[in-house]
Amino acid sequence: MATPLVAVEHRTEPQDERTALTKEAFQRDFFNNLFYILGKFPTLATKNDYYQALAFVVRDRMLQRWISTAAAYTKQGSRTVAYFSAEFLMGPHLGNNLVNLGIHDEVRKAVTELGLDFNELLLEEDEPGLGNGGLGRLAACFIESLATLQIPSLGYGIRYEFGIFHQEIVDGWQTERTDKWLRFGNPWEIPRPEWAVHVKLGGYTEPYRDEFYRHRVRWVPDRLVAAVPYDTPILGYHTNTANTLRLWKAEAPESFDFAVFNRGDYYGAVMQKVSSENLSKVLYPNDEQLQGKELRLSQQYFFVSASLQDMFRILKIQKIPVERFHEKFAAQLNDTHPAIAVAELMRLLIDENVVPWEQAWDITRRTFAYTNHTLLPEALECWPLPLFAKLLPRHLEIIFEINARFLDEVRIRFYGDEERIARMSLIDERGERYVRMAHLACVGSHAINGVAELHSELLKQDVLRDFYELWPTRFGNKTNGVTPRRWMALSNPRLTKLVSSHIGDEWITDLSQLRRLEPLAEDAGFRQQWLDVKRACKCDFAAVALKKTGITIDPDSLFDVQVKRIHEYKRQHLNILHVVALYHRLRSNPNVDITPRTFIFGGKAAPGYHIAKLIIKLITSVGDVVNRDPAVRDRLKVVFLPNFNVKNGQRIYPAADLSEQVSTAGKEASGTGNMKFSMNGALTIGTMDGANIEIREEVGAENFFLFGLTTPEVGALKASGYNPANYLDGELKEVVELIRSGFFSRGDAELFRPLIDGLVHHDPYLVFADFDSYSKAQQQVSAAYQDRDHWARMSILNSARSGKFSSDRTIREYCDDIWKAPAVPIRLLTQEDVKV
Numbered sequence: 070m071a072t073p074l075v076a077v078e079h080r081t082e083p084q085d086e087r088t089a090l091t092k093e094a095f096q097r098d099f100f101n102n103l104f105y106i107l108g109k110f111p112t113l114a115t116k117n118d119y120y121q122a123l124a125f126v127v128r129d130r131m132l133q134r135w136i137s138t139a140a141a142y143t144k145q146g147s148r149t150v151a152y153f154s155a156e157f158l159m160g161p162h163l164g165n166n167l168v169n170l171g172i173h174d175e176v177r178k179a180v181t182e183l184g185l186d187f188n189e190l191l192l193e194e195d196e197p198g199l200g201n202g203g204l205g206r207l208a209a210c211f212i213e214s215l216a217t218l219q220i221p222s223l224g225y226g227i228r229y230e231f232g233i234f235h236q237e238i239v240d241g242w243q244t245e246r247t248d249k250w251l252r253f254g255n256p257w258e259i260p261r262p263e264w265a266v267h268v269k270l271g272g273y274t275e276p277y278r279d280e281f282y283r284h285r286v287r288w289v290p291d292r293l294v295a296a297v298p299y300d301t302p303i304l305g306y307h308t309n310t311a312n313t314l315r316l317w318k319a320e321a322p323e324s325f326d327f328a329v330f331n332r333g334d335y336y337g338a339v340m341q342k343v344s345s346e347n348l349s350k351v352l353y354p355n356d357e358q359l360q361g362k363e364l365r366l367s368q369q370y371f372f373v374s375a376s377l378q379d380m381f382r383i384l385k386i387q388k389i390p391v392e393r394f395h396e397k398f399a400a401q402l403n404d405t406h407p408a409i410a411v412a413e414l415m416r417l418l419i420d421e422n423v424v425p426w427e428q429a430w431d432i433t434r435r436t437f438a439y440t441n442h443t444l445l446p447e448a449l450e451c452w453p454l455p456l457f458a459k460l461l462p463r464h465l466e467i468i469f470e471i472n473a474r475f476l477d478e479v480r481i482r483f484y485g486d487e488e489r490i491a492r493m494s495l496i497d498e499r500g501e502r503y504v505r506m507a508h509l510a511c512v513g514s515h516a517i518n519g520v521a522e523l524h525s526e527l528l529k530q531d532v533l534r535d536f537y538e539l540w541p542t543r544f545g546n547k548t549n550g551v552t553p554r555r556w557m558a559l560s561n562p563r564l565t566k567l568v569s570s571h572i573g574d575e576w577i578t579d580l581s582q583l584r585r586l587e588p589l590a591e592d593a594g595f596r597q598q599w600l601d602v603k604r605a606c607k608c609d610f611a612a613v614a615l616k617k618t619g620i621t622i623d624p625d626s627l628f629d630v631q632v633k634r635i636h637e638y639k640r641q642h643l644n645i646l647h648v649v650a651l652y653h654r655l656r657s658n659p660n661v662d663i664t665p666r667t668f669i670f671g672g673k674a675a676p677g678y679h680i681a682k683l684i685i686k687l688i689t690s691v692g693d694v695v696n697r698d699p700a701v702r703d704r705l706k707v708v709f710l711p712n713f714n715v716k717n718g719q720r721i722y723p724a725a726d727l728s729e730q731v732s733t734a735g736k737e738a739s740g741t742g743n744m745k746f747s748m749n750g751a752l753t754i755g756t757m758d759g760a761n762i763e764i765r766e767e768v769g770a771e772n773f774f775l776f777g778l779t780t781p782e783v784g785a786l787k788a789s790g791y792n793p794a795n796y797l798d799g800e801l802k803e804v805v806e807l808i809r810s811g812f813f814s815r816g817d818a819e820l821f822r823p824l825i826d827g828l829v830h831h832d833p834y835l836v837f838a839d840f841d842s843y844s845k846a847q848q849q850v851s852a853a854y855q856d857r858d859h860w861a862r863m864s865i866l867n868s869a870r871s872g873k874f875s876s877d878r879t880i881r882e883y884c885d886d887i888w889k890a891p892a893v894p895i896r897l898l899t900q901e902d903v904k905v
């Protein structure tokens with residue numbers, strides 16, 4: 070009789086042959102999978118084969134949960150959250166599924182015993198990078214929290230064949246390589262071609278009368294695309310719930326056009342297939358910047374239409390009348406990318422289900438809620454009217470009608486205020502005409518929220534002010550959060566072990582319990598253990614950095630980290646200017662006493678964003694000089710870690726001492742990296758922006774390095790006619806001159822000119838205005854790090870007080886205030902149960 074490896078209390082499942090949780094069963098199934106699924110034997114097996122064999126071992130143990138969950142939801146007709154997002158930046162599944170199943174350590178042991186390197190197998194997984202940054206990663210944290218909280222939910226998105234590009238650094242520059250994440254197959258997904266739907270595009274509309282002589286409108290498309298769902302189970306942590314992430318792949322309805330083929334045009338016959346598949350081919354790599362491309366709007370409509378049709382299919386199976394759509398589903402629009410859903414649901418209700426307009430509108434509004442994720446004007450989606458009309462003629466008619474009725478309401482409420490009407494219209498008519506997607510999302514939603522307190526306030530005061538004045542009660546705030554399962558339990562097992570050995574492990578599902586660490590901040594022994602954990606994580610990261618960049622870094626130096634998308638508003642250039650200032654100080658006085666630091670950068674620039682790419686080049690160029698200069702004596706190091714993604718993030722956050730959150734106040738909606746750092750015991754140097762403000766509130770001002778102008782100060786300075794040249798003196802001037810002289814570019818004084826001239830003459834994000842304050846805060850950091858024991862105290866308090874930033878808290882708030890979706894506990898079924 071095999072010994073059960075897992076004696077965890079939450080384990081209630083009836084186990085069968087395929088799901089047994091013994092070491093022997095893991096090992097047996099591992100080889101069975103290698104043999105029967107992958108068709109390999111050890112001599113020929115690659116590491117990836119082994120990874121997949123292991124993935125299938127784990128997947129088998131998830132399926133019982135998945136089926137039991139689906140069976141319960143179907144039987145009970147449970148209220149379901151549909152999270153609509155064009156991006157889900159999931160990161161690797163294997164490690165997370167092991168943690169959530171509660172079998173991580175046991176499986177590690179079983180695999181190690183077979184003579185395989187468990188960590189190497191985990192690294193084999195090509196992560197699904199189906200997102201650009203914060204917004205897509207937030208969606209991933211949210212669906213994991215929804216499952217952990219046992220809330221019935223479906224994540225709806227696009228199964229991009231190529232996710233976010235792979236970044237390589239060549240000669241200091243970013244180069245992009247296609248992300249072929251599906252090349253070896255994806256063991257986590259199950260295609261469901263039987264639930265494929267057709268999505269219409271283009272063509273024209275025509276009025277007609279139906280068999281009851283009712284006025285109807287028919288949309289005659291000129292193109293049909295098949296949307297095929299690929300389902301991935303999303304496990305809750307130590308629960309029986311496994312919800313579904315349903316991503317749509319575009320295919321031709323007929324993969325081969327025989328009519329064309331019979332005319333002898335083989336090429337033409339496959340063309341339709343090729344052009345249809347383009348819809349889900351590649352993720353647009355722009356973070357917070359609209360590209361007004363037809364393909365992008367087609368992608369958005371494609372997944373939204375497929376998802377809504379899927380929801381109608383579910384209603385039908387559960388025998389729920391379409392008039393109760395909003396009772397069955399709460400649909401969240403993750404930014405404006407899925408906002409076309411408002412018009413599509415109206416179309417499906419009116420045109421395809423013959424629901425009267427007023428009732429359809431009522432259902433639509435009760436169904437949707439909208440989250441705004443940015444105040445940056447360049448990210449607010451507007452589609453040129455001709456493009457919209459060409460692609461979605463019926464939706465444009467519906468939007469015109471929604472707009473006419475909406476503006477009537479505004480006219481009555483704000484009598485005579487024609488300017489307001491022009492401002493609020495769903496159509497921007499100031500020049501070329503555009504459809505304003507944020508307005509469509511607001512008008513079609515019963516709740517509208519920002520993602521941090523400041524951001525939600527600024528939405529009310531600025532970007533959506535008119536809508537706030539019209540419907541103040543619809544506005545709210547939902548401060549972002551991140552899942553502690555991936556961002557602590559999985560990525561920082563040492564810290565997890567230390568914390569759990571003192572306060573138990575309930576904090577993993579109730580992060581507020583970390584507060585119980587507070588008294589331990591006063592315990593010298595605990596502080597030492599805390600520092601030991603941090604040092605071990607830093608050593609791990611140093612090995613990664615060496616392997617990926619060839620740069621040796623000192624784990625006893627202060628790890629000062631800025632990892633996020635490269636963007637001027639995030640101000641990586643402020644950081645690197647400060648590095649140059651430190652270097653300049655060192656060169657001017659070689660014996661100056663400075664705290665040894667390693668500056669770690671990571672992040673992708675949108676391929677067409679030239680200044681962002683130049684910022685990367687400046688960072689790598691400064692690194693090339695500083696890292697090699699013997700006068701520095703290794704007191705400063707600069708590392709640009711290529712290809713920042715979820716996998717790399719998992720190794721970076723645990724190793725950080727200092728988290729750089731230095732955006733211009735009022736520009737970063739929330740940030741979520743800031744939360745991951747703080748949980749893992751990094752201190753923040755940051756502005757009063759986004760969720761930094763709330764982090765500082767929680768951890769205490771004395772455990773946070775604040776600098777920079779506040780949002781009102783930024784506004785006032787800009788209004789008074791900001792001139793960056795006025796700030797160009799002292800050390801900043803010397804720094805700028807050094808870069809300008811070509812010192813970091815082998816004498817080429819032209820290379821960084823666009824960046825430096827841009828700062829000297831325009832500086833839209835107030836880098837110069839904040840430089841002095843930043844530099845002073847950095848001096849405080851250096852001084853504080855000298856007292857390692859006190860630093861440990863502050864680090865512990867950061868982690869202990871990070872409970873608010875669990876995505877479980879955020880999801881609870883969405884559930885209570887917006888979705889009204891109760892938990893549905895799942896009882897595990899056996900195969901026998903399901904058969905009945």
Ligand code: CBF
Nearest residue numbers: 203204442443520738739740741
């Ligand atoms: O809300 C999630 C994140 O979204 C962004 O990444 C975005 O794409 N708009 C914001 O920039 C972040 O501030 C925010 O945390």
